[in-house]
Amino acid sequence: MLGTGGGGGVRAGSLAAARAVGEHGPVPLVRLAELSPDALVLPLSGIGAPTVSHEMIHSEDEPKRVAEEVERLFGRPPAAVMSSEIGGSNGVQPVAWAAWLGLPLLDADGMGRAFPEVQMVSMHVAGLPADLVIMSDVAGNVVTIRPVDGLWSERLARAVCVAAGSSALMADYVVTAERARGAVIEGTVTRALEIGRATEGAADPLAALAAELGAVRLITGKLTDVARRTTGGFVRGTATIEGTGDDRGRTLVLELQNENLVAVEDNQVRAMVPDLISVVDTETAAAVQTEDLRYGQRVTVLAWPCDPLWRTGKGLDTAGPRAFGYDLDYVPVEELAHG
């Protein structure tokens, strides 16, 4: 749900997490306030090509090597693992990583959702320097990069990833709990769990989901057109939903770039990035990924507010509509709904 259409599939990550918890026991969830100020937070994410991640699955040794390198560089081991991106595969895999490392999982992440680019994280918005990247691959290589800025961080990390077979585990913005305060989005793991609990077994999963998210229901209808193309490693396109039932006669168009970014009806924007827009199955309330959108699906589009950090000037510069090439001034979804 928090992947807003992107973020990658969660199946392999869920299997890895289930097995790791089975072998090593439950992973404690800790709040930032529970960590000592100088405790090291280890933000982790898997990066690479989706086709590769379905075929060449991660090695369970990758997080260990990254953690060892952190200890070598900082003189002490990390105290907690953090998901860099709660939406999609990088939201589920950290449970396995934390279990293997014997560390707690921090109840926070760097996005509160999914975004396609490395610099689109809260730590960057909060002004933390992108001066250290540690990567590990399936072969056991460990690469430490000291980039001069975020642009070089992205460029070098991607080159290493390709050389490693288009799959790697990456740690960036390794920081103390003290510096993480205000630079990470707190409570997002709890949020994900609550979404699951609210919808599982609910008599009306869609109503339960919308209530849990505090979401605006943009439309309920049928997918009548999906236009997709792959350019520069990203899936771009549009999805058209024609209203059914009470929404008959209305048409909503979604702009997609890996994630659902902008929702338009009658030339009026109804919701836009960085607010979250999810397409869900009307009957089951299960989220539908952009690559799985198909003509004829009966879906409902939900939109709800992003973390306030994304609504700051730098937040919008980093991941607002213009960062994705849309010539739009950001208006919060709740204002559009009541406007």
Place this chain on the structure above:
Amino acid sequence: MAERGTDLRIGVDVGGTNTDAVVLGADDRVIVKVKRPTSRDVTGGLRAALDAVLGELGPGAHGRVGRVMLGTTHATNAVLERANLGRVAVLRLGAPATTAVPPLSGWPADLRGVVSAGEAVVPGGHYVDGREIGRIDPGAIRRFLDGMEADAVAVTAVFSPATADHERAVEELIRSEYGLPVSVSHEVGSLGLLERENATVLNAALYGVAGHVTGALTAALAERGLAATPYLAQNDGTLMTLEHAARLPVSTIGSGPANSLRGAAFLSGVPDAIVADVGGTSTDLGVLTGGFPRESSAAVEIGGVLTNFRMPDILAIALGGGTIVRGTRFGPDSVGYRITREALVFGGGTATLTDAAVAAGRRPPGVQWDLGDISEDFRNTLQRVITAADELAADAVDRMALGRAGRPLVAVGGGAFLLPQRIPGVSRVIHPEHAEVANAVGAAIALASGRVDTIMPAGESRTEAIERVKQEAAARAVAAGADPDRVRIVDLLEVPLSYLAEPAVRIHAKAAGPLTR
């Protein structure tokens, strides 16, 4: 060929309820058709159906049967019931990669308990660009297999659909040193390690079932003095020789719906259509493209295990002849095979969709079913039910049509009369002759095929690479029994891949052709 006297073909489809058999002549016309209940041991129904068609053909016809094509649920049942499955040593070539999710993760515990003789992830496999992840380590493979009690071995290497060398080398090692049958993943599935590995393990576990089916079929033919060549139907609507089926038994899973679709295309003469197979409990909708079933793009679950077979894209809805009507609602439950006792038109006490259809004036051709004296209120209620059923069918047709209107709908199966004569988005509704045995007809007319799914560089050598893939697919079709002179490429799919160092494309090719005479 008719002068040699083998101008007849028998198609048999073993379904959950009935075993259907047809005999086709040299001109592809249906000469004989029978339905027999599927027996508990499954092969009993096959023998009964064979005896019935041979009886109708009369003495002297035995020698004219050149081929027998069998579509069967043996393999599906074995997996669903966890019965007659072999124990499989599960070997993955990929270490140190892929250890985060070991083999058989996520399998139902009972199935894993029955099937697994042990699992290991050993060095081997390739990166997406063709480099080795690790060298094959024969010592590690021997340590895993020595002393293990297994009926077969399943070998899955990372990126084997693109680079199969390691799987082939390990297969050779195991065959020569351990004498065990080996299932290699590049012959079974496409990209997606866990799903392909699952399918490969199921395939290896089904070797015993495959031996039983091919043995029973061969024996049934011999007992009846039939010198016909036997074939098995697979899930893409094509046939394989018994030798091929013995190696790929898992591909018989899902052959029923595929046969139905192919049979519908053949009987109606329409290669591009929506097909609705209306049974007693449900209606299966599929799509024909160029005479073949459209395949599902989603992962397919079999017995609780996720696989990536290319299965027909089927949408099942709770609309069948025996579907129970309550007030103005219906289903999803059905009176099933008890319909001839329980439905109102047969004098029973349960209102079914068959009764609602009769109330709306719809009947199978040539029958005189009547509801007798019913109140005007009840007649109106049944009319509302059939309107709702029509809406459900129209909705399902729309989902399967993917926005392409104007194709006909071919209605097959015993409950085809339930459908209305006009369905939105459909040019016309066709009820072909022999529609009730479309699945057995589909088996009898099936072609032999071969497929390849791999990754190729997208550069200058692309055209040449695609040509090689097409040739490989054709060679596999010939290996499955196709006539080398009449094999053609029926499906070619190119998907550009993202996030890679060198531009690359994923190519899927399928070749098919009539059986060698």
